[in-house]
Amino acid sequence: MKPIRTAIFGTGFMGRVHLEAVRRVESVDAAAIAGRNAEATRRLGAGFAVPLLTNDYRDVLRDPTIDAVHICTPNAQHFSMSKDALLAGKHVICEKPLTTTVAEAEELTSIAARQGVRNCVCHNLRYYPMVQQMRRLREAGDLGEILVVQGTYSQDWLLYDTDWNWRVDSTAGGPSRCMADIGSHWFDMAEHITGLRMTTLCADLQTFHATRKQPKHSVETFANKLLGPEDYIETPVDTEDFGAVVFRMGARTRGCVTASQVSAGRKNRLSIEIYGTRSSVAWDQQRPDELWAGHRDDGNQVFVKDPSLLKPAARSYADLPGGHSEGYDDTFKQVFRRFYASIGTPGAAPEYPQFVDGLRQLKILNAVLQSHRTHAWVDVPAFETSK
């Protein structure tokens, strides 16, 4: 079979992660990189022997031999890059959040449907083996009726006012920062595992630093810790450092979540706890191979990932034998493998989050911002997403 030729837009944190993961997928060639920074693009491309390197992503879109693109640039660029790529007939994987507004996400969703190309929004965290195991335990009825869903996504990399990233600035990241950047991963995971949808919510957001010290030179994600304290500009901040959301999933299920980028010592602590009428499960991204199962009338358990012990439908998300950990990088491989397999199989149902799921997150984020602004409960509009 002819390999699928793909391109990466962006050479920062995600650009490299996507490129490395693409290299692990059968029958896919990394054929091009488009990056704003010429030297970073050259370095990344040379290291991976990628033939087409350019500063203008349109060069890639004009190339008829390129089948697909990965959009790994700051959020505000997702809309125009995705739209141009769809209209050029490319299959598109776009990083989350899909766009910065609901209207843009709606437009992309309808263009993608019209163009008949494959589209994916990168909610990769669904694809840890133990997250899939929680989903399949719920489907099998092992948890009973879901009563309570709770958790957090906590980081500390924006704790100090000297911490800066393009995400802080709403023109580059969108009107929500913490909730869009990491809260959206949690919301997506909660709905994916439970099969339920958030129906109404009440949110409180907080920006602890009214201003931050913005470095005079551009800084890529997580690299600002390496800078000295010199050469900053005091810049007003219009995005939140923290958010708390109380929500309902239908008539009976209740939940709450916090997301924070200012929690000292928490690096990427996504934790999710699901309490059902029969049993409970809890999982922490920083210990990805372990799943806690709680029981009222029996001893609690900690399962360690082992493909042979997973529910059959969760098994294909674990490639390595028990005892060999599968982590963050592997989740991208799992998404991309399924995405590229679907390109080669017209008509096959997609087994990955699509633009319509990205649109759903934008609607949730919109409700979060509105609820915070108005101090009121806000309904999340219902509509069809993938499972």
Ligand SMILES: NC(=O)c1ccc[n+]([C@@H]2O[C@H](COP(=O)([O-])OP(=O)(O)OC[C@H]3O[C@@H](n4cnc5c(N)ncnc54)[C@H](O)[C@@H]3O)[C@@H](O)[C@H]2O)c1
């Ligand atoms: N799925 C995940 O787990 C995950 C994790 C981190 C980030 N993300 C998402 O990935 C995206 C990128 O984030 P990041 O952390 O890699 O940021 P980053 O700052 O590390 O990298 C962004 C890159 O985009 C490049 N860029 C900017 N404008 C460009 C243009 N016009 N053409 C080409 N390249 C351009 C920058 O030079 C930089 O290399 C964001 O949307 C973010 O939300 C997803």
